[in-house]
Structures are given as C-alpha cells and as structure tokens.
Amino acid sequence: MLTRLSGAAAAAAAARRGSAAAGRRLESTIRVGTETGVAGRPAASEPRKRRAIGGFRGGVLGFLLGVxxxxxxxxxxxxxxxxxxxxxxxSSVEELERSSLKVKEYVKKIEAVEADVGxxxxxxxxxxxxxxxKGDWRKQNDILARDLLELKAHVWQVEQDVDTALGRAAKAKAGRSNNKAKEAKD
Structure with missing residues (x-):
C-alpha cells in the first residue's frame, strides 16, 4: 500500500533507510510494505533505484547545446x-598605395631636377x-691698352715724319706765331 507523505517526512524516512539516492531527491510517494517479516516485523520493501542516466544525458545535451x-x-x-x-x-593598403604613388612622383621630379642641375x-x-x-681678361685688356698707346705713339711719329717731309711743321709754327701776334695786336 502506498502512503503519501510530506516532503520532510519522506526525507526523514529516506534518511532512516540510509538510501543516498533518496536523500538527494525528495519523493512525494514511497512504498511501505504491509507484510510481516520473519520476526514479526513488517518487511520494508527496498525502494527502486533510479538510474541517473536521464539527468546525465540532459546535462550533456545541455552542455553540448550551450557549447x-x-x-x-x-x-x-x-x-x-x-x-x-x-x-x-x-583601406590601409589603398592609403599606402596612394602614398607610394605620390612618393614615386616626387622621386621622378627630384631625379629630373638632379639631371637639370647636373x-x-x-x-x-x-x-x-x-x-x-677674369685674370685672362685683365691681361688682354692691359695688352690692348698698351698696343693702343703704342699705335697712337706710332701714328704721332708718322704724322711728325709726314709734316717734316712736307714742310708743314715750319709753316704751322709760323702760322701759329702769326695768329698769336695778330691776337696780341687786337
């Protein structure tokens, strides 16, 4: 015959029986034997042991589902x-590519400027x-000035020779003297 007990009473009964599995789980119904045993005591039927496989399966399944x-x-x-x-x-690679193209353009410009400078x-x-x-120009200028002076001296010498040959020198001196005398009279 099955008797319904409260949760606390069922736990106490399970503790008396020493069942570790029943201590973990509170059962609302327990089976109580009514037959008498050898010594006149009622024979207690042992509770059926439940395997915890369902709970284990649920735990593993929950774990796997969660994972x-x-x-x-x-x-x-x-x-x-x-x-x-x-x-x-x-985007960083594209930015780097744009920067490298700018650098290449600058390098080309620098190379062109270097070629022009070269x-x-x-x-x-x-x-x-x-x-x-500058030193050569000064030397040439000095040489030309000296040659010019030499040419002027030579031309003056030639004029003197021509004047003496033509007799102009005496007439020119006389003409100058007469001009001076006329000017003095006036």
Whole structure:
C-alpha cells in the first residue's frame, strides 16, 4: 500500500533507510510494505533505484547545446571581426598605395631636377674658372691698352715724319706765331 507523505517526512524516512539516492531527491510517494517479516516485523520493501542516466544525458545535451550555441555566436563574431579587420587593412593598403604613388612622383621630379642641375654644372663655370677668366681678361685688356698707346705713339711719329717731309711743321709754327701776334695786336 502506498502512503503519501510530506516532503520532510519522506526525507526523514529516506534518511532512516540510509538510501543516498533518496536523500538527494525528495519523493512525494514511497512504498511501505504491509507484510510481516520473519520476526514479526513488517518487511520494508527496498525502494527502486533510479538510474541517473536521464539527468546525465540532459546535462550533456545541455552542455553540448550551450557549447554549440556559444561557438556559433563566437564564430559569427570572429567572422564579423575578420571582415572589419580585413576592411581596415584593405583601406590601409589603398592609403599606402596612394602614398607610394605620390612618393614615386616626387622621386621622378627630384631625379629630373638632379639631371637639370647636373647639366647646369657641366655647362657652368666654377669659381676657379671665373677667377682665371677674369685674370685672362685683365691681361688682354692691359695688352690692348698698351698696343693702343703704342699705335697712337706710332701714328704721332708718322704724322711728325709726314709734316717734316712736307714742310708743314715750319709753316704751322709760323702760322701759329702769326695768329698769336695778330691776337696780341687786337
């Protein structure tokens, strides 16, 4: 015959029987034997042992479901982060490419300027060459001035010779003297 007991009474009865499984779980119904045993005592039927496989299965299944769900959310999060990171890397690479193109343009301009400077250096004179050219110009100028003076002296000498040969020198002196005398009378 089955008797219904309260939760506390069922726990106390289970503790008296020493059943560890019943102590963990409170049963609302317990089976009480009415037959008498060998010594005239009522024979207590042993409670049926329940295997905890269902609880274990539920725990494992819950764990697997939780791990799978967490893994799926983690995977989705990682994929989104991966896409964000690759987008940032791609934009950084494009920025770097634009910067490198600007640097290449600047390098080409610098090379062109260097080529122009090299051509100007080869065509231009150095300070030493300028000093040497200045010294040469002064020498040539001195030579030309001396030659000019020599030519003037030579021309004057030739004029003197021509005047003496033609007799103009005496007439010119006399003409000058007469002009001076006339001027003095006046």
């Amino acid at each position: 799978t769900t967490a893994g799926a959310f983690g995977f989705v999060y990682l994929i989104e982060e991966y896409h964000r990171a690759t987008g940032l890397v791609l 051509r100007l250096r080869s065509n231009s004179a150095t300070a030493q060459q300028l000093a040497q050219a």
